[in-house]
Amino acid sequence: MLKKIIIGCMALIFGLTMLGTALALEKGNQRKGKYSYRKVYKSCMARGASETDRPILNPDAKTRAQWTRIFEKANYADFGCEEEWAALSQEEVSDIYGYLWEYAADSPTPAKCK
């Protein structure tokens, strides 16, 4: 019985993890993501935590696979402005991921945040 419970729990955890990962990796509205991404740094500069309102990383700073790994791990340390990143909704994060992935270094149209 205990064995079944343990296996059931593990399956549930695995399932939730996969669901979470799938949700986290969903590429949202890339057009909205561009503006959400810019807003992060505008807010960051407004509170004095950044010298510029321009994002630190351009979409073409990484390949699509690299962006996917970052958002899979939900590790946003490279982006700076931790407070603003923590305040983003899951939808906004997905939108930003969509934007960065769309214009990554190995995409057909690599882009900088002009």
Place this chain on the structure above:
Amino acid sequence: MGPLRRLCYLLLLIGTLLPGPWYSTAWATPSEEDSIAPGRALAQQAISARAAWSTSDHSKHPALQQTFTSGAQITAACLSCHSEAEEQFKKTIHWKWIGYTDEKNKRLGKAGDSLNNFCISTNNMQDKSCNACHPGWQGKDAGVNCLSCHGSKKINWSEAFEDYNAFAASDDPEETDLALEIQTDILDAVQAIGLPTRGNCGECHFKGGGGDGVKHGDLDTSLIKPGKALDVHMGGDGQNFNCTRCHTTVRHHVAGRIYSKPAFEQRTSLLQDDLTPKITCESCHGDKPHAPGEKVNDHTDKVACQSCHIPTFARELPTKMSWDWSQAGRLKEGQKYKEEGPLGRETYLSIKGVMHWEKNVQPEYAWFNGVLKTLTVKDRIDPSSVVAVSAPVGDPQDPNARIFPFKVHRGKQPYDKVHKTLLAPLLSGPQGYWTTLDWNEALTQGMQAMDVPFSGEFDFAATSYVLPTTHMVAPKENALACTQCHVRNGSRLVGIPGVFMPGRDRNPLVDTFGWIAVLGALAGVFLHGAGRIFSNGRKHE
């Protein structure tokens, strides 16, 4: 002879042995330095009315207070008042990217047959990446974007309109809010109108060749907010000139060199013609700018002002000095890659090859009458030696020629082994070299766009390209000292022909006669002085 007289003779003798004031390296005494040289006084009068003023506040014009959904609407709003502006502008090289067609039917201009050794060509404007610098809404295909030059606020127009139109059509309230924000940004930019600033011109001219300081050594983004030490004319703590202060404009034609055609044909000053284009130094400073009697005034018929007053270029940001396309195409683990050098600039890119950057670069000097001989994609070359894609024209006998400073950009670029012409590869786009890394494909596509035959056989030729150095004029205390040119070894003007330069050059016959004269004079003074001393001494006894 009294003791006083004897002392005078003795002092005279000593005086002949000591360096006199005429040997001093300083040009002027402190009191002379404190006074303003005629050339500066003249220029200061020319700019005495400094404050810019306008009779119009564009934010109040009804035509500029509508919802804009396209660039064409903005142009129409501008033209509703400035009715002749578009017609004027479309006749200029800034719009056409063709300066003129020469007697051999070669079209000189970016959109024509001209080449360089940076990104080489726009392929008849088929390379769409070049259009970012064309002052139209979509290259030449749509109307003039007046705000390229007259807009004081920077905005990515194509992105703003595309996003605005997408968000405005959405039912999502968040997207509607974003549409309103974008429209506010568009209106802010549309209403911020003025005369062209350094930022407007610099958006293309500081980034010529594909990036900051790539093409010109004396034009880069350090000139957007320069100090006087970088440029006495543009420095915020200097005269704070905009580009159009010297590049004066008539009916949207901006004064300046157009490929082979010189920037000016007559050295006219404002004293001679108060409506003369202010494109030359002489326009404001006159042709004898230094204090009367100063030797440097005698140089102005042979040496350009820039040669002494721009000791180095790229003084704050690095500039690209060479570009070897033959090394492009390398991969790391099957991927394109790039490497950065010590100056923070890319020194290798798979898509571009090897590049070399330098800072604070000493110019190279040549005789120059304002004409540059430039190659086109139709000209035959000799690839066995360095091919001059552009070279200064002028010689010592030419009254319009001066010794002038240049940045010389060296490179290796593709040429047709059969036709012996330089080639213009297509770089951007799906079939461009930057995507495919396939030279054959890129050259075939590029030459088709140019409507010039390509044999299919190519190699790389060593090339050079000169750019006149005329910005980044240093404060007078940083101008060259005489000894940087008038010196036997290490003269900046080593190799400059057709002019005898004391210090740099020697003529054995002149030297021999000179030394004989000097030694003879010394001997005469000694003998005369000694004779007087001894004869007077005996008489006294």
